[in-house]
Amino acid sequence: MPMRLGRAATRLDGQRERLAHRSSLFSRVRLGLVLAGVLTAAVAFSAQQSGLAWVVVGGTTVIFAIVVRYHERVAERIRSHDIAIRLRREELARITCRWEDLPSPVDVAGPLGVSESHAFAADLNLFGPRSVHHLFDTALSRDGSRELGRWLLDEGEGVADGTGRATERQRLVRELRDMPVFRYRLAVAAGLVRIHENHPFDGQILLDWLGRRQVSPGVRLLLGVLTGLAALNAALVTTHALGWTPALWLFSFTAYAAIYLLNSRHYEHLFDDAEHLYYQLRHLRPVLRVLERFRFHGRPALEALCRPLQDGSPSRELARLSRLAAAASTQKSEVLRLVLNILVPWDLLFSVRLARAGERLHRELPAWLHAWRTLEAAGSLAAWAWRHPEAVFPAFRGDTAASASREDDPDTTLLEADALGHPLIPPEERVSNDFALGGAGHVVLITGSNMSGKSTFLRTVGVNVVLARAGSAVAASRMMLRPCRLFTSINVSDSLGDGMSYFYAEVKRLRALLDALSQDSGPPLLFLVDEIFRGTNNRERYAGSRAILEALRRGRGAGLVTTHDLELIHLEGLDNRHFREHIEHGRMAFDYLLHNGPCPTTNALAIMKMEGLPV
Template structure:
């Protein structure tokens, strides 16, 4: 493990241990509060009964009321302590989760929030399944610290972006870089978001916005309000006339008429109780987090200040507005009790007043709520990337090569295609066993054929190259000592599944995928494309596979500089294409066998692979292999040996 990462892990462990000791002390105090509440209530009840029976009932009642007041004060203190404890327990879980993310311990990493309908994995996506972007052991789960499904899906959409926009990437990098040192802010935001999302992690923001935009006609409400108000006033005047002026009792008639009109026109106010039930809990959840974001200031962080402007610069205070709406909804919930509702409407047109005020506040909130929610979800996704950067101090920010705007000769030109990585590692592999490698793909040497023995690391290296490009395009740091690149799209052909429901074979699915790759390369006005192909045409016979592979590689080479990429294969005949097609280079992984045991160092080396190990693996697992046959050591062609000496990359080291 990298020393900086090991130091970060130790700091997290120390923080978690201190927090656990604090929680234990507060748990003891909470238990004492529980016993104190029992003692106060029991003492007050006993003393009240004793004094009431032995002396005076008023003295007993007074002592019991005094005990109840003391009990209420202690209960309030206990509730505050329990609320504080619940936040500390959440923080403790967050710290344990961060340790698991740092060690890549999938059993302890928090699961993803429930996905909304329609967000399943896309089978035709250029790289989602191939590179483990989504799923239970995926890049999305490793990065995601968002507590709401909306924030999690925002992060996922960044990881699955197919068309990189350089200005968006650089702006997101700046935001994440400003968030990295703000650990307390990220922890507080995550805790408040967890509390707002509830146990399910789903904030029903769509239903909230739909309810805010749903208004009852104000004209009908005003008519009902005037009519009901007039009848209520008449009832009160007639009642007062009977009591003081001894007029005939006409007020029951006006009261009955007002109740009849209320029942007939109640639908003008809509179903206030249903609306209150749906919105009240959501508003209470949002008010706490909006209040925190409204109070928070970001001195020296201009990008964060601009992002959070809807909270800090809004004329309508988000937290105050939600608290006011929550109060109105609480008043509207009286409609659950029909008897109480009828009694209220004898005095005033209660529901029509509340409905009119609700319409006014809903109209104000409907204009602002989308901006507030969007900012919150954006912050959740950005904090996920910032936490990833904070937990991995050995990762570095990618360097995007862009034309110099001050140079008129190059400002309007697209830079030459480049992907140059030093110390590339796979972020989903545990840091203790990770091996890093170097790679350079540039115009004139844009296609690398990777050969190697079984289990030597070819597929993992392809995924390493691709997943670091995904991180770079999302605005996150990459698992590399250095990564210089131009904006690149990504397309992978690594996991081809038989489409059984469509009656399609593996080979048919692979051909369709490779055709989609060529179509993506030929898209006009798009960024260059980095392709990753693992074992091309493995679904057919050897002869036709070789013919098709050669033709396909020739087509890819002819498409340069619109594309670059890697092709992993066991077919050593394909390595000879480097002698005839410019821009193709050979690299390989190899194994070593000592005393019948096979070992791998997972180092990328120049040139074709000089060895094979299939027969050795079969023999190690007890499969029948003729004694006269053995895995071969293959001589490298002279041209490949010379090219290997010229193109030998700097040897990589273990992390």
Template sequence: MASPTRSQQLQRLITRINGLITHGTKTSSLYTKWRFGLFLTGLVCTIAFYKSDWYHAGNLSLAGFAAVFFVVAAYHSRLERRIHRLGLWQSIKRVHLARTELDWSNIPERPPVEATSHLFAGDLDLTGRHSLLHLIDSTVSDQGRERLISWLLIQPPSSAAWDVRRVLCKELASRPLFRDRLVLEARLAGEQEINGKRLAAVLEHPVGFPRLTMIIAMQSVLALTTAVLGVAALLNWLPGYWMFSFALYALIYFQTDQGEELLEHAVGLHHEMERLGTVLAFIERHARRKGSALAAACASLLQPGTRPSQYVRRAARALHAISIKAHPLVHLAVNALCPWDLWFTRQLDQIQRDIRRQLPVWLDRLAEIEAASALATFAYLHPAYIWPVSSQSPGLSASHLGHPLIAPGVRVTNEVQLSGRGTIQLITGSNMSGKSTFLRTIGINLCLAQAGAPVCADRFIWSWSRPACCIRVNDSLDAGLSFFYAEVKRLKAILDETRRENVSPVLFLIDEIFKGTNNRERLIGSRAYIKSLSTGNGFGLVSTHDLELTDLDKEIPSLTNAHFQETVAAGALAFDYRLRPGPCPTTNALRIMALEGLPVPGYGADS
């Protein structure tokens, strides 16, 4: 019997969780009835005992029923929290299932990323709706998402950074419980993503005022003096001199009181810190296994005196102390005895300074783990994908290479072989035969490989490369660019990249070169451009409809021809999307026109 696929495993798990939620909901309803019944029974029994003048029995009844009621209420609350956790856990698994099935409507969509001028982001569908980022982004903070985006868009990385990243991704791929609980802890702390910029802004808010330490010392001395003089007055040792020191103490207090602003700021700081601290504390607990990649990535979080959980507890204690401002009478009484607000204002200021110093390290480590976790989840959800192998020789070789954004049931795979600088594969083929998708397949898998993720292939060996694409180019009314001029500027940028020496070679992917101009000038320009590419620091593919360009293999030894083609069956075009060697032997533009009812000489309705 074949082992279940990842989708089937997730379906079974979701069904099981749903059963637990259903059972828990029924039990919760039962607890609600028990609580109501206990309340009514206790009320009736207690009143009955009191009316019968059995006060002792009434007191025992009230205490007994209240104790049982609170025990049942505690268990009920615990059950409700568990149901809530199960609901969040189920939603995480549902999103995983949606990712495996490319069910875009059930994959959460984050704010769009602006990458219009990027050399390959838009061409390869790395960002935007229904993109690679949309598919793999499971981060819980804005810094984590930015780190993941940088891994996809800033390529290639340094070899040392990639090695560390790759080891971490592989380790986390085998720890699905850790990855999903990381998301769960963040969701339990709040629905909004963790925002480091917002926390940094809160930390920049000034707390206290000039000469705070001196004022605290003065108020402490005045409070102590008032207490001593007050005791002396009570014992009739001295007259009521305490009133003078207390009056001065009260005057300074009212001059320095920050009102509700201090409480609001402390609550805001605690709220932001609690969410970040919850996630970091979870990572702390699971990163203590010596020798693991996770422990190495979190080393700066585990040093004594710098652990985020310690700072969260300090901030919580300061908030709880300051929160007596919410109770005016208690607040006034406590501050009449000692400079309570000033003590904890100073403590809060020191906490902010310490957190501000540590925050960049915390956010950096969290972002690294989140981005690696997102790629690890992608690997876990696609067990058939392989981890690519880097090579020192310029080029790219892959077998059964497929597009990860195309469902497995309709995905067609192909072979790729590019060896050495100057290598060019000229792709010809009919309209809709798969040329553009093939170029994107190569590019998106290269970006996955260099980000540290697995790729959709049976074999993938590549050298560090700088992707550069001209596949999806748009005109710009704002910038005054026609489609052709925008295409020329993009091609010029690619050519300039191939002129850079002492850096990784360019992997160029150019679709339908110079398609924005007439046939004669396109042929002249394309020949000159492809010849120039063959002498630069790069390798790649160029697709075209101009079959006249296929004879360039006689002038450029490093150029080879390959093609996609179609078949005609029952008056309709059919495509197998398979790459074949050599120039394309067929064309189909006129046939497509005829099939759509346009007047085309030589093509009748049945031809």
């Protein structure tokens, strides 16, 4: 895959270089046409051949316009190639996890209201630099990035027997995974917008703006009065010019001008509104054109999603609105604006027409934006699955294949996975593990030395559960998941601003975990707890940890807990697992494999000794 993407980027570089040469040639031709036309026309005029001169001017103008049109097409192809080259290089960076070559992450946690108290977002590195969202997100609109964020934050009720949100998203992602050409076309169309503007398109801003632009009460009556006065002005000017009436038009025009100017508040923002609408619609048209023309034969999920776009013709509707906005932009020319408004109430007329068109667009736009942002979110997950053919789509409880694959009862097994790895680790560096988590009361206690992989394994389980519920493929060779809620306690930290110590912050987090575990409604809880009560002394840590572990065993959930307290391994009812290490050439080495039973070794003193501490 990396070699193929590298060859594609090199090929596109060559094509782009040839297009740049052609663009340079068109520039020289345009300059030559202008010089030749001016020189030839000047010679013809000096020879008293004005007819020939005007023919030369007209012919040169027509040829120049044709050349300009072809030059613009070449320039558009250059922009498309620039986008394609960037996309290929980003794809390569995503495969190898070269974070410095990826675009800056889009801030979605803030707009989505994600706080440190969220059940799992902060602990699993879902958002921000070098995060799951940063690696997966290929959306070129803010709406698409936020939609992907919403999917990653799904609370879990959507995992059901073939009918939940996760299953519906997975169908969409499966269909998109095998459509790289369509995803490429959509990305290029959206990327053209990003080159024109230095920020991603945000459909919510356009929707909010349209919602505020409504026709004020009484404006239609005012427009009718002014239109009648304008017609009366024209009639009286005509009759006066023919000598049939005195200059009565002065009175009607005075009334027309007074009424028009006194109501300028209804149209004074016309140019700004028209300009804003024109550029916002330019964002949407290339993307909607791709979506409404592409035929998703044999892909029912995509057909259903894009049906609102393909039943109508959004791009034509936007083209009509763009022409209306362009016509309203005559305020750029003060002279033309004055002439038009003397003849008819031009500004007020187009203010009303723009407001009416905006009302129609405000009704239709949400369905169009929903299709686009859903495609971008699903396309981000599909692109990751396409880049990683070793990844698999998880089966959810109730799927026949999942039930038949193991002898275990799927109703009592919360999670099963073979070769489970962390998606943020490159495949060539990733160490994978087989793992199964039973039903309510199953608590896996993981012991092991420092740096052996305990915390990473918790995040591995959590991130893959999040991806499964989002509809994505997962970093495993097989995975089965039943409906569950997710709660983590991994990155607990103190807060100087709130005057909260690390230990108290951990206590509050575990209190929230037990509250979630005691809920009688909803699916069971899958919990992940890292190094329980590490912020207090040994004696109290052991007593507190034992009490918490017993509460976890009695609750409506199952999960994993890591600890350095080897005394806890003797508690009844726990499933002990461990990570181990060994000394190799005077250095600590880890295999990052999950082993059965409690950890037989420790390494704290060895690490201290290797670093020269007096132990």
